[in-house]
Amino acid sequence: MTEEKSASGWNYQPSEPIKYNPLFDLPPKLGSICGWMITRWVSVSRFVLFLIAAVILTLHFTPSLSLIEDSNYDWIAYLFARNTALLFIVAGTLHLYLHVLKVQGDEYKFLKREMAKNSKKFKFNSQVYDNVFWSVFSGVTVWTFYEAIYWNGVANGFVETITFQSNPIQFFLWIFCLPLIRGTHFYFIHRLLHIPFLYKHVHSTHHRNVNTGPWSGISMHPVENIIYQSSPLIHLFIPTDPIIFTLHLIVVTLNPAFTHSGFEQIKSKKTKILDSADFHHQLHHRYFDCNYGNMDVPLDIWFGTHHDGSEKATKQMRLRIKGVASN
Numbered sequence: 544m545t546e547e548k549s550a551s552g553w554n555y556q557p558s559e560p561i562k563y564n565p566l567f568d569l570p571p572k573l574g575s576i577c578g579w580m581i582t583r584w585v586s587v588s589r590f591v592l593f594l595i596a597a598v599i600l601t602l603h604f605t606p607s608l609s610l611i612e613d614s615n616y617d618w619i620a621y622l623f624a625r626n627t628a629l630l631f632i633v634a635g636t637l638h639l640y641l642h643v644l645k646v647q648g649d650e651y652k653f654l655k656r657e658m659a660k661n662s663k664k665f666k667f668n669s670q671v672y673d674n675v676f677w678s679v680f681s682g683v684t685v686w687t688f689y690e691a692i693y694w695n696g697v698a699n700g701f702v703e704t705i706t707f708q709s710n711p712i713q714f715f716l717w718i719f720c721l722p723l724i725r726g727t728h729f730y731f732i733h734r735l736l737h738i739p740f741l742y743k744h745v746h747s748t749h750h751r752n753v754n755t756g757p758w759s760g761i762s763m764h765p766v767e768n769i770i771y772q773s774s775p776l777i778h779l780f781i782p783t784d785p786i787i788f789t790l791h792l793i794v795v796t797l798n799p800a801f802t803h804s805g806f807e808q809i810k811s812k813k814t815k816i817l818d819s820a821d822f823h824h825q826l827h828h829r830y831f832d833c834n835y836g837n838m839d840v841p842l843d844i845w846f847g848t849h850h851d852g853s854e855k856a857t858k859q860m861r862l863r864i865k866g867v868a869s870n
């Protein structure tokens with residue numbers, strides 16, 4: 544420890560002086576005020592934001608049960624429009640912030656290169672437009688379809704629900720279990736999708752994106768979206784609060800916009816706002832035969848498909864593909 548540090552009495556201290564809310568500065572600077580609000584009030588985990596969104600969506604932006612029960616199918620069209628808007632808000636904003644305006648430049652960006660343009664590999668010769676197309680017409684369609692099945696079941700009494708008020712412990716248990724259920728489901732359906740026939744005809748649509756962006760998240764073949772988005776169907780069989788169902792569904796559909804964003808962190812100037820893409824899945828898009836799950840459940844370690852990004856792991860993976868024991 545240096546003399547200067549021991550003299551201060553602190554083991555660590557911020558390099559910048561303490562700052563107060565610029566709301567009271569004159570003349571007012573809107574940019575600084577927004578930056579402050581984002582840094583101090585919005586820098587929470589993504590999961591908390593999804594939980595807040597799930598509460599708001601379930602209570603205020605879901606058609607009433609009486610409308611679902613006896614109306615024509617306008618409520619499904621409403622859900623499709625709402626879900627499309629949600630995806631545009633999340634993936635569109637991330638794409639704009641990180642890839643168009645490049646607010647944080649290349650900081651925390653996994654790959655230097657940009658999303659593909661003039662590439663025959665993609666519809667409209669554009670990776671972004673192609674990804675938007677598959678995300679909306681495949682991703683949002685399946686999302687809305689599953690949501691309609693659930694709410695139709697609730698409205699007509701086929702699906703039982705409980706409420707937070709009647710069973711708060713179960714509510715919190717679900718929140719604790721959701722990442723585990725999702726991580727396990729994702730690992731096994733993902734291994735299934737890598738069976739050569741399914742890979743060639745279905746999963747390759749998603750894997751054309753070696754360099755991913757926010758719109759790549761649920762840019763998948765419809766069959767893949769049907770399989771991938773199926774984990775919230777568990778709530779058709781186990782009574783839960785509908786908020787948990789909505790949370791499960793938006794984690795499945797909106798979180799991939801973050802995990803595929805290409806940036807490990809989202810920053811506002813020097814301050815981290817949120818964690819974003821994970822290197823674990825980025826490695827899967829690069830090497831294909833590794834990291835099928837996520838970090839919530841270590842199934843990749845248990846099944847020997849883990850890749851930590853090192854050269855040694857790449858060599859081991861290649862030996863494993865050739866059928867040679869790697870240890």
Ligand SMILES: [Zn+2]
Pocket residue numbers: 749803824828
């Ligand atoms: Zn992916």
Ligand SMILES: [Zn+2]
Pocket residue numbers: 733736737746750827831
């Ligand atoms: Zn894959």
